Amino acid sequence: GAVVSQHPSWVICKSGTSVKIECRSLDFQATTMFWYRQFPKQSLMLMATSNEGSKATYEQGVEKDKFLINHASLTLSTLTVTSAHPEDSSFYICSARDLTGGPNSPLHFGNGTRLTVT
């Protein structure tokens, strides 16, 4: 089945630094990927839609200059948390669809990246 891989699985960084998270579709191409954030004991919150070759679309309330998204190829999207602060500590999850499975293929999710900002 379709596999979405994230790297790293966890990262600890100091306040004020930037962190890059990678999301790869391992065995399919994805022109669109989605980035979610999840705080402890809460549901996933959609942050943005990553579009290959064009600008990402951000959900209301998500700072595009803080959460930089780049989708430079059909199998890779990156999320960079710039000038991270402790309140950015969260679980970041990406997802994508493998449309070779049909027009209504479900979203497949990566295993997430646990970000801790100290």
Place this chain on the structure above:
Amino acid sequence: LAKTTQPISMDSYEGQEVNITCSHNNIATNDYITWYQQFPSQGPRFIIQGYKTKVTNEVASLFIPADRKSSTLSLPRVSLSDTAVYYCLVGEGSSNTGKLIFGQGTTLQVKP
């Protein structure tokens, strides 16, 4: 996007059948219903998807009435490892750009 409503939590015992119902009164004609399972510190895992009537796979069944305003995920003979959060999502799966919004999910606790 259609909003979904699920029970916040459910308890069950090993070997029982568990049915989790989701309400989606504003479901659109093109929307599909998809269920995911999530364990702590992991990404959601696809369980089952359907448009109408009944869908069954190796792990679950999905029942959708004719009006499609609700759906029921049925897990046969649950085990302790089925303890997880279950999310019902409604969205246009036919679109590559179709985003999915998560509701609060149902925390299922399976007891021995």
